[in-house]
Structure formats: structure tokens, C-alpha cells
Amino acid sequence: MATTALTSEAKGLEFRRLLTDERSRGIIFQLAVALGLLAFIIFIVANTLANLEKAGLEPGYGFLNDPAFFDINQRLIEYTSQSTFGRALVVGFLNTILVSSLGIIAAALIGFSAGVLRLSNNWILSRLVTTYVEFTRNVPVLLQIIFWWAILTGLPKVRDSLSIGDALFLNNRGLRMPAPILEQGFGWVFAAFIVGVVATIVIAKWAKRRQDQTGQTAPMLWIGLGLIIGLPVIVHFIIGQPLSWDIPERTRFNFAGGFNVTPELIALWFALSTYTGAFISENVRAGIMAVSKGQSEAAFALGLRPNQTMRLIVIPQALRVIIPPTTSQFLNLTKNSSLAIAIGYQDLVSIGGTILNQSGQALEVVGIWMAVYLSLSLLTSAFMNWYNNKIALVER
Amino acid sequence: MTDQAFHRQQAELLPQRAAPMTQVGVVGWARTNLFSSWLNSILTLVALYIIWVVVSTLIDWAFISSHVSGTDRFACTSEGACWAWLDQRIQQFLYGFYPSEETWRVNLAFVLLFPALAPWLFDNVPGARYLRWFSLAYPIIAAILLAGGLGLTVVGTDKLGGFTLNLTVGLAGIVLSLPIGIVLALGRQSRLPIIRILSIVFIESVRGVPLITLLFVSNIILPIFLPPDVSLNAVIRVIVMVTAFASAYMAEVIRGGLQAIPKGQYEAAQAMGLGYWQMMRLIILPQALKISIPGIVNTFIGLFKDTTLVIIIGLFDILGIANAMVSNPDWLGLSSETYVVVALFFFTVCFSMSRYSIHLERKLDTTNR
Numbered sequence: 001m002a003t004t005a006l007t008s009e010a011k012g013l014e015f016r017r018l019l020t021d022e023r024s025r026g027i028i029f030q031l032a033v034a035l036g037l038l039a040f041i042i043f044i045v046a047n048t049l050a051n052l053e054k055a056g057l058e059p060g061y062g063f064l065n066d067p068a069f070f071d072i073n074q075r076l077i078e079y080t081s082q083s084t085f086g087r088a089l090v091v092g093f094l095n096t097i098l099v100s101s102l103g104i105i106a107a108a109l110i111g112f113s114a115g116v117l118r119l120s121n122n123w124i125l126s127r128l129v130t131t132y133v134e135f136t137r138n139v140p141v142l143l144q145i146i147f148w149w150a151i152l153t154g155l156p157k158v159r160d161s162l163s164i165g166d167a168l169f170l171n172n173r174g175l176r177m178p179a180p181i182l183e184q185g186f187g188w189v190f191a192a193f194i195v196g197v198v199a200t201i202v203i204a205k206w207a208k209r210r211q212d213q214t215g216q217t218a219p220m221l222w223i224g225l226g227l228i229i230g231l232p233v234i235v236h237f238i239i240g241q242p243l244s245w246d247i248p249e250r251t252r253f254n255f256a257g258g259f260n261v262t263p264e265l266i267a268l269w270f271a272l273s274t275y276t277g278a279f280i281s282e283n284v285r286a287g288i289m290a291v292s293k294g295q296s297e298a299a300f301a302l303g304l305r306p307n308q309t310m311r312l313i314v315i316p317q318a319l320r321v322i323i324p325p326t327t328s329q330f331l332n333l334t335k336n337s338s339l340a341i342a343i344g345y346q347d348l349v350s351i352g353g354t355i356l357n358q359s360g361q362a363l364e365v366v367g368i369w370m371a372v373y374l375s376l377s378l379l380t381s382a383f384m385n386w387y388n389n390k391i392a393l394v395e396r
Numbered sequence: 397m398t399d400q401a402f403h404r405q406q407a408e409l410l411p412q413r414a415a416p417m418t419q420v421g422v423v424g425w426a427r428t429n430l431f432s433s434w435l436n437s438i439l440t441l442v443a444l445y446i447i448w449v450v451v452s453t454l455i456d457w458a459f460i461s462s463h464v465s466g467t468d469r470f471a472c473t474s475e476g477a478c479w480a481w482l483d484q485r486i487q488q489f490l491y492g493f494y495p496s497e498e499t500w501r502v503n504l505a506f507v508l509l510f511p512a513l514a515p516w517l518f519d520n521v522p523g524a525r526y527l528r529w530f531s532l533a534y535p536i537i538a539a540i541l542l543a544g545g546l547g548l549t550v551v552g553t554d555k556l557g558g559f560t561l562n563l564t565v566g567l568a569g570i571v572l573s574l575p576i577g578i579v580l581a582l583g584r585q586s587r588l589p590i591i592r593i594l595s596i597v598f599i600e601s602v603r604g605v606p607l608i609t610l611l612f613v614s615n616i617i618l619p620i621f622l623p624p625d626v627s628l629n630a631v632i633r634v635i636v637m638v639t640a641f642a643s644a645y646m647a648e649v650i651r652g653g654l655q656a657i658p659k660g661q662y663e664a665a666q667a668m669g670l671g672y673w674q675m676m677r678l679i680i681l682p683q684a685l686k687i688s689i690p691g692i693v694n695t696f697i698g699l700f701k702d703t704t705l706v707i708i709i710g711l712f713d714i715l716g717i718a719n720a721m722v723s724n725p726d727w728l729g730l731s732s733e734t735y736v737v738v739a740l741f742f743f744t745v746c747f748s749m750s751r752y753s754i755h756l757e758r759k760l761d762t763t764n765r
Contacts, residue, residue: 122430
């Protein structure tokens with residue numbers, strides 16, 4: 001009797017220890033969470049299967065090979081309404097990449113200039129930039145996209161296009177621009193450009209080494225500009241101008257020649273870059289302000305001029321603070337480009353939405369969206385980690 | 397220089413002279429801040445010109461040559477803005493399709509929001525102890541006021557719209573995401589591998605996709621996931637997804653706060669014999685949450701702006717109502733006026749909150765510069 005009581009008491013103790021001991025409690029807790037999650041997933045999968053069966057849908061990615069039967073105006077690769085859903089998605093993805101990369105370039109330029117100008121000692125200028133930053137930052141980007149789109153589509157009709165130098169025409173169908181015509185031999189100009197870039201990199205490395213050893217500097221800005229822009233231009237003229245422009249001309253109802261940028265693309269690009277530019281300018285400002293004042297004072301004491309101080313001392317240190325949040329702003333811009341759907345710019349989400357409505361394959365389409373955006377963001381964060389490690393302060 | 401010359405003293409001090417005209421006052425200020433160099437002077441003049449053009453055009457458009465009264469756009473004959481719609485439509489912009497005799501409930505819920513928020517956002521609020529209890533009850537009070545019940549007429553959630561919808565979705569999202577965000581942040585820091593991995597996967601996958609795809613999920617996928625006989629209405633579904641979205645961002649904000657707490661605090665709490673939850677509840681979280689408030693406010697600003705995205709899944713928030721009005725034949729083509737008004741609504745709310753968050757950051761920043 002006594003022994004059984006003892007063992008049951010010991011068992012109770014044993015069990016209680018299982019709950020009080022940190023390690024075993026951790027394992028039990030995790031098992032419980034994992035089981036709960038598993039039950040949740042089974043619940044969802046069962047519901048999904050039941051619902052799909054009821055709707056008569058077959059899960060799977062086979063539908064990507066079916067013809068799409070809808071048109072896409074804005075396309076970078078060949079596409080007709082007979083093309084497949086899969087190809088439509090690729091067109092959409094390329095449109096997302098197009099507007100994001102244009103937006104990222106513009107946002108970086110706007111953000112950097114606005115950030116520097118806000119710190120300018122010109123009072124009125126810095127106030128002006130502050131107004132821009134505060135206003136754009138505090139209004140939803142979707143509203144800004146729709147606003148600019150409404151303005152652009154409210155422009156005069158094609159017949160009364162606003163023209164800039166009789167080469168650019170702005171009307172309610174977008175911006176018509178001269179199109180470059182590449183004739184035979186343009187390959188050489190392009191090759192000259194590549195040679196210019198490579199030569200600049202090589203010379204820059206050499207100049208840096210020479211400066212480290214002897215202290216002599218080289219005017220890298222001018223050398224670089226000369227090689228990257230000058231060389232192709234010279235080659236262009238030597239070969240006999242293989243590049244000409246197809247300038248749009250008014251015809252009775254429309255334009256002949258040139259190419260058209262849709263108001264959707266312009267509105268989306270402009271709204272995204274001004275919006276993200278405002279956020280980037282805050283990062284730039286914070287980054288520059290984070291460089292301690294002693295650094296620029298020391299630079300002045302060494303006899304560096306203000307712009308040298310900025311370029312050689314302040315900016316390199318500020319970049320360390322600026323780059324990480326700015327990368328995530330670039331990512332935000334890419335994600336915000338999905339708002340294109342509101343104005344009918346055909347990006348990945350917008351085309352996916354059409355496909356989703358036509359085929360009913362909601363799970364698969366949403367899966368593709370998530371996979372694309374997640375891989376973009378993982379790529380970005382991989383780059384950010386690499387960059388952070390590269391420029392991290394080596395602490396002693 | 398001889399010693400003598402060096403030590404020679406003035407018989408009496410010269411009287412102090414006023415600083416030159418060009419260094420003080422308005423002139424001095426303008427010289428240092430506006431015209432310190434040629435480049436600066438040109439920039440100042442260009443900036444002044446831009447301001448003059450923009451401001452004068454805007455004032456002329458919005459006030460001087462605008463038109464205020466009328467029942468449709470044809471009443472507006474002047475060049476400038478047409479504000480005739482404000483009188484008719486502002487009710488809709490604010491309350492959506494909420495029955496007009498019940499709008500006092502929305503107003504009351506909005507007014508009560510301030511005493512509910514005050515004790516968390518400001519120090520030295522009188523009666524803060526009681527107000528905190530009130531804040532905890534506020535979500536329930538607001539839900540009853542908005543949706544009805546307890547003697548109030550029931551108003552369906554499909555009637556929610558306009559700015560009320562933006563505020564409801566934004567506030568519900570942030571309030572619900574706070575506890576979830578805390579749990580996720582703790583999970584991400586946890587030593588238990590399964591918990592940590594699950595938290596990281598959730599946070600990163602939500603942060604990696606645009607909110608709009610999550611809203612599509614709420615609209616199309618959520619009904620597929622639920623049992624066939626269960627259906628949630630659109631507003632609730634949106635709030636669920638917005639909460640999931642916000643909690644991932646909230647988790648990162650709170651993680652920032654947790655990481656800023658010195659390790660000594662954790663060690664001291666453990667040395668006092670506190671368990672994990674006691675340590676978190678009594679020592680770590682109160683400090684971490686306090687320094688996270690600016691980040692939480694910033695998350696809220698972002699979330700609040702993102703509530704406009706509900707138009708894409710067919711709800712009528714303030715932007716949706718504006719869009720509907722712009723395409724209404726009576727008011728066709730008044731896009732500038734309408735969107736400017738909507739922008740002002742958001743600007744007022746977001747700008748004041750961002751000022752508050754900056755003020756708080758300054759207060760919390762005790763480092764000397």
C-alpha cells in the first residue's frame with residue numbers, strides 16, 4: 001500500500017517537474033503550438049478542398065497554359081490575346097519591374113536632393129522642401145496616384161495636345177515621345193559605352209591606389225564623364241550617326257511615329273517616386289545629421305573645402321546610416337507599385353486579378369503573387385545584409 | 397612687440413557699439429539665411445518665385461474665383477474650384493451610408509476616443525488611472541455605438557463608409573495588432589526554436605508582400621479557407637487581414653524596443669527570481685513599450701494611409717466615395733476639388749500624429765548633442 005502511494009506521489013512529482021523544468025516545459029509548449037498549427041492547417045485544407053469541389057475547380061497550375069483572351073496595352077514583350085495566362089503574368093511582372101526601376105531611380109534622385117536641400121542654410125529653400133516632404137508623406141499614396149492620373153487623363157484631347165518643342169506631346173492619352181531608331185552600326189556605339197564604363201572602373205581603381213601611395217589625386221569625375229559619355233558620342237559621329245530619332249508628327253486624328261507613354265505609367269511613376277522620395281529624403285537627412293560634427297570640423301581643420309568635406313568625409317559615413325532604410329524604401333516602392341490596379345496600369349497584381357476573375361484559380365494566382373514579392377524582398381534583404389557587412393565599422 | 401607695449405592699458409573702456417545693421421535684426425537674419433552667397437541669393441529668389449506662383453494660383457483657384465453654391469456642376473460657372481458639392485456630399489464623405497439620424501453615434505465614438513487615448517499618449521493627465529480602465533472598455537463601447545445593440549438600432553457593417561470606415565479599420569487594426577505584435581516580437585526573440593521560426597516566417601512573409609495581395613486574400617481566399625456555411629462580412633474580413641498585416645510591422649517595432657533594453661535589466665530581473673512572464677510583464681515590456689510608442693504611432697500613420705486600399709476590394713471609404721462622386725454625371729470632372737479635400741482629411745490626421753511622434757522622440761532622446 002505504502003509503496004503504491006509513494007510511486008503515485010513520485011509520479012505526480014515527476015509530472016510536475018516536467019512542467020516546472022525549463023527545458024521540458026519548452027519542449028512541451030513547442031509541441032503544443034506545433035500540434036495546434038497542424039490542426040489549423042488540416043482544418044483549412046479540408047475546408048479548401050470542400051469549397052473547391054463545391055465550386056468545381058481543379059487545383060494546380062495547368063491553367064497557365066490556357067489562352068488568356070484579353071489584351072494588354074502596356075507590354076515589353078510580344079503578347080497577343082491568344083497568348084497564355086502564363087505569358088500574361090510574365091508581361092505583368094515585367095511591367096512591375098519597369099515602373100519599379102524607373103521609380104527607384106527617380107525616388108533616389110529626389111530623395112537625395114531633397115534631403116540635402118532640407119539641411120541647406122538657405123532658410124526659405126529648406127522650408128519649401130520641408131513642405132513638399134510633409135505634404136507627400138502624410139497623404140495616402142493611392143490617393144496621389146489617382147489624383148495624378150485624374151489630372152493626366154483630364155488633359156486636352158489629342159487634337160489640342162500640349163507640345164514641348166514640337167517633339168514631345170502631352171495629351172489625355174499620355175506622352176508621345178520621339179523614338180530612337182537604331183540603324184546598322186549602333187552596336188559599335190554600345191560597345192564604346194561598355195568600354196568607357198570598364199575603362200572608368202579600371203582607371204578609378206588605379207587612381208585610388210596612386211592616391212593612397214602618393215597622395216596625388218586625379219579628376220575622376222571628368223575622366224569618367226569623358227569615357228562613359230564622350231567615347232560613345234565620338235564613335236557615333238565617326239561611324240556616321242547610326243542613331244536617329246523618329247519624331248512624332250500630328251496626323252488628322254492621332255500621331256504618326258514616336259512612341260507613347262501611357263498616362264497610367266506616368267501617374268504611377270510620378271506618384272511613387274515623389275512619395276518614396278519624401279521618405280528617402282528623411283533617411284538622407286537623418287544620415288547626414290548622424291555624422292558627428294567633429295568629423296566636418298576636423299576636415300575643415302585639415303584644410304578641405306566644404307564640398308570636399310561633404311564628398312569625402314560626411315557622405316561616406318552618412319551612407320552607412322542611409323543605405324539600409326533606403327533599401328527598404330525601394331522595396332516599399334516596388335510593393336506599392338501594385339496599387340497600379342486602381343488606375344488600370346497592367347502590372348503583376350492587376351493582370352493576376354484579371355486572370356483570377358477569368359479562371360477562378362484564386363489560390364494559385366495569390367500564390368504566384370506572394371512568391372514573386374517574397375523573392376524580391378528576400379533578394380533585397382540579402383543584398384542589404386551583404387552591404388551592411390561590407391561597410392560595417394570595423395571596431396577595435 | 398615689447399613687453400611694455402603689450403601691457404599698456406587703455407585709460408578707460410571704449411563704450412560698446414551696437415552691432416552693424418547688416419548683422420542683426422531682419423537684415424542680418426536675411427543675410428545669413430537667405431543671401432549668404434550668390435548661389436543662395438539666386439536660389440532664394442527662385443524659391444520665392446515658385447512660392448508666389450503656387451500660392452497665388454491656389455488661393456485664386458480655391459477661394460477667389462471659386463463657386464460655392466448650387467446643386468450640380470453646371471451651377472459652377474466660374475474658372476476656379478467648384479465647392480458646390482461640399483454641402484450635399486460632405487455627410488457621405490464623413491459617414492458613408494450611415495443613417496443620417498444615427499450619425500451622432502459615430503460622432504460620440506469619435507469624441508470618446510480622445511479621453512481613451514490621452515492617458516497613454518500624454519503624461520500628467522488628470523485621473524489617468526480611471527481613464528486607463530475606460531480605454532480598455534473603449535473598443536467595446538465604440539463597437540456597440542457603431543454597430544448597434546443594447547437598445548441602439550442595429551446598423552449593418554455594409555453601411556460603414558467614408559472617413560468613419562478609414563478610422564474604424566485603422567484603429568481596430570492597430571489596437572488588435574498591438575497584443576499580437578507583442579507576442580510575435582517575444583516569439584522572435586524566444587529561445588524555443590519552433591516558436592522562433594514560426595514567428596520569423598509569419599513576420600517576414602507578411603512584411604514581404606503588398607497589403608493589396610492580403611486584401612485579395614481577405615476577399616477571395618478567406619472564404620475558401622472557412623467552412624462552407626461560415627461567412628464573415630467584408631469589413632470584418634478586412635479588419636482581420638489588416639490586423640495580420642499590422643501585427644507583423646508592430647512586432648518589428650516592439651522588437652526594436654526590446655533590443656534597446658540593456659541586458660542588465662533582464663539579468664537583474666532573473667536575479668530577483670522572476671520567471672519569464674513576470675520578468676516581461678513587470679520589468680521589460682513596460683520599458684520597451686514606452687520607447688516603442690513613436691514607432692507604434694508611425695506604424696499607425698502608415699496603416700491609416702493604407703486603409704484607402706479597401707477601395708480595391710470594393711468598399712466605400714472616403715476615397716471610394718470620392719471616386720464615385722467624380723464619375724457621377726452631376727459632378728463629373730471635379731477630381732481636383734474632391735481629391736484635395738480627401739487629401740486634407742488625411743493630411744490633418746497624419747501630420748498631427750507625426751508631429752506628436754517627433755515630439756515624443758525628442759522627449760525620450762536623453763542623449764546630449
